[in-house]
Amino acid sequence: MTFSTARSAAAHQEAKAFFPGGVNSPVRAFKAVGGAPLFIAKGEGAWLTDEDGNRLVDYVLSWGPLLAGHAHPSIVKAITETAALGTSFGAPTTREAQLAIRVQRVFPSMKKLRFVSSGTEATAAALRVARGFTGRERVVKFEGCYHGAQDALLVRAGSGVETLGLPDSPGVPKALAALTTVLPFNDIPALRAFFRSEQGRETACAIIEPVVGNMGLLNPKQGFLEALREETKAAGALLIFDEVMTGFRVARGGVQEKFGIEPDLTCLGKVIGGGLPVGAYGGRADAMGQVAPDGPIYQAGTLSGNPLAMAAGIAMLDLVLTPGFIEGIERSTADLCARLAEVCAKAKVPAQVNQAGSMFTVFFTGEQVFDYASAKTSDTERFKRVHRALLERGVYLPPSQFESAFMSSTHGKAELDHTVQAFSEALRVG
Numbered sequence: 001m002t003f004s005t006a007r008s009a010a011a012h013q014e015a016k017a018f019f020p021g022g023v024n025s026p027v028r029a030f031k032a033v034g035g036a037p038l039f040i041a042k043g044e045g046a047w048l049t050d051e052d053g054n055r056l057v058d059y060v061l062s063w064g065p066l067l068a069g070h071a072h073p074s075i076v077k078a079i080t081e082t083a084a085l086g087t088s089f090g091a092p093t094t095r096e097a098q099l100a101i102r103v104q105r106v107f108p109s110m111k112k113l114r115f116v117s118s119g120t121e122a123t124a125a126a127l128r129v130a131r132g133f134t135g136r137e138r139v140v141k142f143e144g145c146y147h148g149a150q151d152a153l154l155v156r157a158g159s160g161v162e163t164l165g166l167p168d169s170p171g172v173p174k175a176l177a178a179l180t181t182v183l184p185f186n187d188i189p190a191l192r193a194f195f196r197s198e199q200g201r202e203t204a205c206a207i208i209e210p211v212v213g214n215m216g217l218l219n220p221k222q223g224f225l226e227a228l229r230e231e232t233k234a235a236g237a238l239l240i241f242d243e244v245m246t247g248f249r250v251a252r253g254g255v256q257e258k259f260g261i262e263p264d265l266t267c268l269g270k271v272i273g274g275g276l277p278v279g280a281y282g283g284r285a286d287a288m289g290q291v292a293p294d295g296p297i298y299q300a301g302t303l304s305g306n307p308l309a310m311a312a313g314i315a316m317l318d319l320v321l322t323p324g325f326i327e328g329i330e331r332s333t334a335d336l337c338a339r340l341a342e343v344c345a346k347a348k349v350p351a352q353v354n355q356a357g358s359m360f361t362v363f364f365t366g367e368q369v370f371d372y373a374s375a376k377t378s379d380t381e382r383f384k385r386v387h388r389a390l391l392e393r394g395v396y397l398p399p400s401q402f403e404s405a406f407m408s409s410t411h412g413k414a415e416l417d418h419t420v421q422a423f424s425e426a427l428r429v430g
């Protein structure tokens, strides 16, 4: 079947009358790669079908949540059975503790936690807890890390203005951005210098994607996370691991399990909702003990812990807890990454394939990629051409060089073979 986007283009045109850019979240608009975004009609396992009837192997997976692929039978069953009993009560149900038990088995550092409805809500609440608990206002984030579209963390990572903290978006008050310090990722001397300074000793918390997914996939250098743990502790600041993306993907228990580092607070999202809107934040019992109604730090949500999202999350985590489930996905990801690196080498296209667990990025650069500056050496024009050529060949990669790709348990040999063949053709035309 030939690749056509006529129906998607028409749907995008219609949507533009309603939504900025015709979308309800900016990256979906395909601005970084050009062309109209594909409008999706359905998903089954690893495959998407768009409105024009094109079938594509999906490496976006709703930006991470779908570890078991689209429309997994046990998750669909859990959602439909629960919906028949009522969709939301604004009162507790027993499902909340059932999901919490499963989360805690994988993330034992979350001694107490709370469910919210998105990753952004989770990071915003974690910041408030850190500030309320320490009585301090300054927060530290790392260059290129994304923690949701909330004011305090939408701060530019420009080198000359790091300590001032300039807002990345109009609408973020300068006074609030000025309370955010941005440090470079993977730079141990910079973080030691900061936390030993006067400002460092007045800092409430450092929040980090401990393996980064939002500059493309970047791994921490040896000793970086350990140094961050050490320095935050010495400065009396809380360490927040934002594992919204890495939870259940960089090892089952996230980066904290893989590197054996215990943060004070953790944020989760994506996978724990099995494709429905859920986030969670939690950690040390003393800090979480300050959250209302046990303590004075206020946080609340009408749909928090709602039955459908809890049921989907429980079904998802039952899969995650099945022995071999995560390991299988990690093996396929490593296999795919090795094959993609080989294809690039054969085609003499400079590329770095970064991988952690079931996340990966092919950067079109000859440099090692380990921070914002090295990620930016990528040839984004080549990425655009390759992305388009892959779409035409039935492979749906994230529509930006600076986003991680995701794998699921439903990406089998047929899907991987199809992808490698398409990739090698795409490099020839792109």
Ligand SMILES: Cc1ncc(COP(=O)(O)O)c(C=O)c1O
Pocket (backbone or CB within 6 Å): 063, 118, 119, 120, 121, 123, 146, 147, 148, 149, 209, 213, 214, 242, 243, 244, 245, 269, 270, 279
């Ligand atoms: C690391 C990280 N934190 C937080 C968020 C925000 O999550 P949500 O989009 O569910 O609000 C994201 C979203 O991609 C993320 O990747």
